[in-house]
Amino acid sequence: MSSITRSTRGNPWMYRGLIWNFARRDLKARFRGTFLGWLWSLMLPLATLLIYSAVFSIIFRAVPPPFGNGEPGIYVIWLLVGIVTYSFFGNGVTLAMPSLLSAGNLLQKIYIPSYVPVMGTAIAASTQSLVEYGILLVVLIVVGNVGLTWLLFPFLLLMFFIFTLSVSIILSVLNVYARDLQQITGVVIQLLFFLSPILYPLDQVPEEWNGIPIRAVMAANPVAEYIVAFRNLLYDLALPSGKNMLALTAWTVGAALLAWFVYLRKGQDIGEAV
Amino acid sequence: MTDVAVRAENLSKRFRLQRERRTAMKERFVRGKAPKAQEFWALRDASFEVPRGSMFGIIGHNGSGKSTALKVVAGIYRPTAGFVHVNGRMSALLELGAGFHPELTGRENIALNGSILGMSSKQIEQQTEEIIDFAGIADFIDSPVKTYSSGMYVRLGFAIAVKVDPEVLVIDEVIAVGDEDFQRKCFDFIADLRSRGSTVIIVSHALSIVSEMCDQAMWLDHGEVQEVGVARDVVDAYLKRVNEAEAAKIGLNSTQHFGLSRRGTGEILVTGIEYLDGDGRPTPFLVNGEACSIRMTYIARKEMSDVVFGLNFFNGSNINVAGATSAEQGHETVPVGAGMVEFTLDAMPLSPGNYSVSTAVVTRTRFIDLVDRQFDLTVRNGGTIPNGLVRLSGGWRRAEAELDPAVLEALGEPAEPTAEVGFASAPPAAAS
Numbered sequence: 001m002s003s004i005t006r007s008t009r010g011n012p013w014m015y016r017g018l019i020w021n022f023a024r025r026d027l028k029a030r031f032r033g034t035f036l037g038w039l040w041s042l043m044l045p046l047a048t049l050l051i052y053s054a055v056f057s058i059i060f061r062a063v064p065p066p067f068g069n070g071e072p073g074i075y076v077i078w079l080l081v082g083i084v085t086y087s088f089f090g091n092g093v094t095l096a097m098p099s100l101l102s103a104g105n106l107l108q109k110i111y112i113p114s115y116v117p118v119m120g121t122a123i124a125a126s127t128q129s130l131v132e133y134g135i136l137l138v139v140l141i142v143v144g145n146v147g148l149t150w151l152l153f154p155f156l157l158l159m160f161f162i163f164t165l166s167v168s169i170i171l172s173v174l175n176v177y178a179r180d181l182q183q184i185t186g187v188v189i190q191l192l193f194f195l196s197p198i199l200y201p202l203d204q205v206p207e208e209w210n211g212i213p214i215r216a217v218m219a220a221n222p223v224a225e226y227i228v229a230f231r232n233l234l235y236d237l238a239l240p241s242g243k244n245m246l247a248l249t250a251w252t253v254g255a256a257l258l259a260w261f262v263y264l265r266k267g268q269d270i271g272e273a274v
Numbered sequence: 275m276t277d278v279a280v281r282a283e284n285l286s287k288r289f290r291l292q293r294e295r296r297t298a299m300k301e302r303f304v305r306g307k308a309p310k311a312q313e314f315w316a317l318r319d320a321s322f323e324v325p326r327g328s329m330f331g332i333i334g335h336n337g338s339g340k341s342t343a344l345k346v347v348a349g350i351y352r353p354t355a356g357f358v359h360v361n362g363r364m365s366a367l368l369e370l371g372a373g374f375h376p377e378l379t380g381r382e383n384i385a386l387n388g389s390i391l392g393m394s395s396k397q398i399e400q401q402t403e404e405i406i407d408f409a410g411i412a413d414f415i416d417s418p419v420k421t422y423s424s425g426m427y428v429r430l431g432f433a434i435a436v437k438v439d440p441e442v443l444v445i446d447e448v449i450a451v452g453d454e455d456f457q458r459k460c461f462d463f464i465a466d467l468r469s470r471g472s473t474v475i476i477v478s479h480a481l482s483i484v485s486e487m488c489d490q491a492m493w494l495d496h497g498e499v500q501e502v503g504v505a506r507d508v509v510d511a512y513l514k515r516v517n518e519a520e521a522a523k524i525g526l527n528s529t530q531h532f533g534l535s536r537r538g539t540g541e542i543l544v545t546g547i548e549y550l551d552g553d554g555r556p557t558p559f560l561v562n563g564e565a566c567s568i569r570m571t572y573i574a575r576k577e578m579s580d581v582v583f584g585l586n587f588f589n590g591s592n593i594n595v596a597g598a599t600s601a602e603q604g605h606e607t608v609p610v611g612a613g614m615v616e617f618t619l620d621a622m623p624l625s626p627g628n629y630s631v632s633t634a635v636v637t638r639t640r641f642i643d644l645v646d647r648q649f650d651l652t653v654r655n656g657g658t659i660p661n662g663l664v665r666l667s668g669g670w671r672r673a674e675a676e677l678d679p680a681v682l683e684a685l686g687e688p689a690e691p692t693a694e695v696g697f698a699s700a701p702p703a704a705a706s
Contacts, residue, residue: 021389025375032377109372110390111349271350
């Protein structure tokens with residue numbers, strides 16, 4: 001019956017109700033005071049996708065690989081898989097990172113494990129990306145590119161969520177002690193956009209540039225690995241390569257372990273550090 | 275289950291005090307690591323046990339480590355050394371409405387805050403209506419809390435907190451802010467919890483509450499435990515120390531005291547005021563309707579004859595509610611030296627609240643010493659709540675007289691009682 005012991009402190013399942021309430025708070029508060037309210041959570045992703053489609057089908061035209069069903073590929077759809085995946089990570093980290101600082105007053109008054117507000121915000125942030133994935137799936141169904149590999153999509157998404165959440169926990173805890181981290185992360189996330197095969201496939205990148213193995217560097221970043229895997233499942237209707245799956249698992253497990261370590265080392269004294 | 279609800283052993287908490295915190299990286303790179311942080315122990319080697327179902331008070335002056343002790347017990351701070359073991363579902367009330375989101379409505383915040391305080395969603399669902407009722411803000415419950423007045427905010431926070439029903443409650447007395455009515459609700463809530471067998475740990479400045487409500491108390495000074503034991507004894511020991519320190523201070527600078535608020539020729543100077551309860555024991559406040567004395571201490575620099583002492587009481591709105599002078603008992607001759615005058619009341623007539631007290635020393639011809647509203651007096655509620663600013667004490671008598679039955683008939687039947695009749699308080703005012 002003892003309420004605060006080491007074992008319950010580090011058990012997110014104990015706090016699932018609270019995490020869910022934090023997520024609901026973020027979702028409700030985001031569009032509060034707007035005329036359209038909840039509609040915005042559908043309209044914002046739609047608008048983002050439309051902007052990218054317009055810009056890249058007029059200005060930046062590349063030849064996409066063919067669909068998995070054998071039809072000629074459509075560049076915009078190929079692009080969208082990359083963009084949605086990238087923004088799942090980018091938005092998640094950007095929104096969840098300041099969540100500990102903004103929950104500071106609360107953490108000084110009531111004991112809750114510091115990962116709780118981060119998880120709540122991460123869940124709220126990823127719902128927008130879920131809507132984006134939903135729109136993407138609808139588009140793919142419309143063009144008739146559907147396959148059995150879609151069955152693996154929820155598992156890949158769950159893994160991606162755990163990876164994004166782990167990075168968010170690491171950064172939000174460290175951000176309390178070194179607040180520039182938020183600015184640096186903003187820049188790094190922007191850089192990731194161009195270091196990932198979003199606009200162009202990896203094989204268009206020169207293998208070596210001034211002695212730097214640039215293609216290998218790009219391919220090694222975790223967001224790039226996830227983009228490749230999501231494209232395989234949704235667009236190419238193929239299974240990701242074993243090497244790719246191994247890399248994803250390593251990144252995700254590594255990030256989760258590091259998040260756990262950072263939480264144990266630094267995340268338990270947030271109440272006095274904020 | 276053991277009979278100990280909370281056990282703390284050699285509990286210590288060290289803080290690093292930095293003159294500047296280098297949380298920005300530029301500062302770390304450009305100016306190196308922050309200068310070696312000064313360390314101080316906010317809590318040192320505190321050991322205590324709180325038996326199940328009892329109430330435990332923590333007292334001490336500001337900065338003595340009371341709140342740190344509370345936060346360590348509540349799990350908000352991790353102890354630097356030692357450990358605390360809590361048996362039972364614990365809830366901490368250090369601030370009401372902590373975690374309210376300003377954009378969300380009262381109803382939505384009930385769900386969020388209830389879950390922060392550890393209620394399950396089922397419990398919250400069942401109790402939402404009761405919470406709204408108890409807070410008395412039904413008209414505003416679907417408006418964002420950013421539009422609430424601070425009173426409504428606190429009432430809602432409190433209404434949620436009382437539904438948590440913890441086995442161990444850790445509570446900071448500062449939550450009992452607001453009007454007397456609200457304070458009484460807070461203490462009723464604590465009394466109710468105790469009657470259901472819950473354990474309460476409270477940090478309080480109100481020594482009478484600690485000595486009356488608590489079974490045991492701990493007195494902290496600079497993070498170190500001075501005494502742990504029966505609440506009344508601990509409070510007495512603490513008061514004795516405070517009074518000694520106060521007396522020493524006043525003895526030294528009594529003449530410079532009170533600056534511009536002091537007027538008069540100054541042959542006699544009032545050096546302080548003390549409040550005593552009916553048994554003549556010093557007390558930090560007086561209780562409405564109970565016997566008490568107010569003691570003025572003074573230093574006379576010159577012998578004066580025909581001296582009259584006076585007291586004046588001002589309430590929060592600066593209305594001179596009452597006064598008293600020793601003139602009724604005749605004028606006195608005061609010799610050179612220190613002394614004191616006591617004004618004794620059989621029943622404190624002032625209504626519960628906070629007052630400022632002025633002291634006066636005069637003769638027929640001059641103002642010797644006037645200290646204008648420099649002393650604070652808190653009068654607490656004692657049983658019945660009087661209407662008005664003062665309680666009138668007098669005798670009541672009833673007698674019967676002849677009545678023509680025709681008059682009774684002409685008056686008809688008395689009205690049926692309705693819900694509106696009585697002393698119900700006015701509905702809460704809207705937030706501006």
